[in-house]
Amino acid sequence: MTATATGPAGRPRAVEDRPWPGLDVSGLRILVTGFGVSGYAVADQTMQRGARVLVVDGSETPAIRERAQILEVLGVEVRLGREHTLALPRDREIDLVVTSPGWRPDQPLLTEAAEAGIPVWSEVELARRMQAPDGPAWLGVTGTNGKTTTVTMLESILQHSGLRAVACGNVGLPVIEAALDPEGFDVLAIELSSFQLHWTEHLDCEAAAVLNVSADHLDWHGGAQEYARAKGRIYEGVRTACIYTVADETTLRLVEDADVVEGARAVGLTLGSPGLSELGVVDGVLVDRAFLAERRSAAAEIGTLADLEHLGPDGAGPHVVLDALAAAALARAYGVPAPAVRDGLRAYRMGGHRAEQIATVDGITFVDDTKATNPAAAAASLRAAERIVWIAGGDTKGADLSELVASARDRLTGVVLLGRDEAPFTAALQRHAPDVPVRRIDPGDTDDAAGRTRLMEDAVQAARSLATAGDVVLLAPAAASIDQFRDYAERGDLFAAAVSRLPGASA
Missing domain, CATH: 3.40.50.720 (NAD(P)-binding Rossmann-like Domain)
Incomplete structure (x- = not known):
């Protein structure tokens, strides 16, 4: 053992007494x-x-x-x-x-x-302590929705700037593997869930973003306040920028409550014209008024909505644009030049099961957003198209669906319901969208693969019968998959397979 790892008589020193970074x-x-x-x-x-x-x-x-x-x-x-x-x-x-x-x-x-x-630590806390003092910078992302899209966009931007960077954490590599990689990364784009953050005390990110906070995992955390507090931990020790969403007041409150390094700034994100120390959108152009010296009188162009048009059936939805702005803000906080932001966004492609376009059949676009496992994520997905046949349902875990259905009703041309308990959906649809045709899929027996395949086959066939040319058939369940599927990925995979078997399907 080394001198730093032992105490009197050679006994191991308590872990909290061992110096870090570079924890032995x-x-x-x-x-x-x-x-x-x-x-x-x-x-x-x-x-x-x-x-x-x-x-x-x-x-x-x-x-x-x-x-x-x-x-x-x-x-x-x-x-x-x-x-x-x-x-x-x-x-x-x-x-x-x-x-x-x-x-x-x-x-x-x-x-x-x-x-x-x-001591009880997360893998992330251990990684932060074990990483060498000259190890990679951390750029952190959390939020109820949009985390994976943002960190993978950020990874693309960082790599297009010539940096050795990787998306890790709740997506890709575990943080500890990335932090201790023998070749050494320049910077880590880290997705963090509220679960990981609960057990993490020290993050010390160069910059961090809370994208949004809506009701989710409240049973795990014990309530909405505790859930939000866990999200806010990502701001602790931030050195350069705490990034928040202007339209989500909770994210700003979390910034205001954070203990950051002196000089760290609050940087807002908006879909409108940005104010000072904000990123936003002006006439289809993504602009930065936060990370340039002349920000009081000027803005830097970092991309356009046209650079993102490949990320949705009708162009990038508002939630995807906000994710892009968050990724851009994190990269800019680390010093990435504007052209690299643009190039990274242009090159970015959505990962599987997140607004993934599966096929087009007779002018109908089929989109897999099975990762939309709560009402807020589904609402964002539903805003990305004008005419939608919505495949929804599953374990809502007690979530209220009224606001979701009310906000989407004018876009719905039909609804197909999965799930063992359709009552939360049917109640909201009858109250807020009574004229929209609804098809309920018989749950049947989904204990084996054949039953789950049959279930999704029936759902896709029902959706196809409700759709006409120009419509989007959208799997955005607004609920967990555990009542009928192994996980959300199986749900999405079975959807894609069922779509591929439709006559005339083309990717």
Whole structure:
């Protein structure tokens, strides 16, 4: 062990007493709770650096068993089964718990650790502490909706400026792998969920953005205030710019409450003409009045709406334009020149399942936005086209759909409902869009792949029957998929497969 890793008589120093950045984890007894992608990365990266690692997970799937076998060969102990997740291990001492973002704060093992004075960190907190002092800069993004689009746009912009950059966190690489990459990145575009932020104390981003805050995951956090507070953690320690959405007052309040480095500025985003220290849109041009010396009297052109027209069936929707402005603001905060912003946006393509155009059939465009798993995301998706046959439904988790349906009713030419419980949707549709034709798909048995395939096949056929040339058939469920599908990705994949089987389908 090194001198920085040991205390009196060679005993390991408490993790919170060890200096960072460049945290030395050698000799630490680390418990990793949850063996998903981030849990595997934590175990792998800390084991390589001399930590003694135990991993616990309640699941015993073939994929988890395979990952366990790989790490067990290298000296990591893995205990699978629910009984190992209910309490701290009784056969060893633990210096640090690194928890999966899926584990709730009231999980018994985590509450026991907290009561025992054992630090509980996210993978992100550990990555920030282990990263070298001269490691990559962090540009952080959170929000209820639009995170993935923004960080992948940001990645494209950074790479077009010649920087070695990668999107990571809740998308792509785990943060710890990117932060400790042996070749070294210049900058990380980091997507962070409220779950990750809950367990993270130190981020110290160069710049960070909260895109929006609407009701989501309230059961996990214990309420709307706690959910918003978790989102706001991304601003703590920001050095250059806290980016917020002018139309979302909650994001500005989070900026105002943040403890930032002296000199960091608040930078707003708007779809209208920008004020001082804002980015916005003027006559179809994306403009920056925040990151140029003469911002009081001038603005810099950083792109146009035409540069984004490939990102929606009728051009980029308003939510995509805001995501582009957020990505641009983060890049500009890091010093990226305006031409690189434009080039990165022009080259950007949406990832799978996010406003993804699947095919055109007889003049009808089929769009997969299965990632729209809550009303706010679905509302943004529905604003991107003028005439829509909407495929919706699933587990709403108690969300109120009235505002969503009321705002979309003039765009709806038909609705196809999935889900075991259609009542929340039918009630809102009857109240706010009673003249829109609705087709309810029989839930049937979706316990196997054949049943789920049949369900989506029926939904696509029903949507096709309601649509005419010029319409968009949009899968934007406004609900989680867990009541009928394995996950949102399977829901989107089955939608794409069903569309491909329509007569005359062309990508």
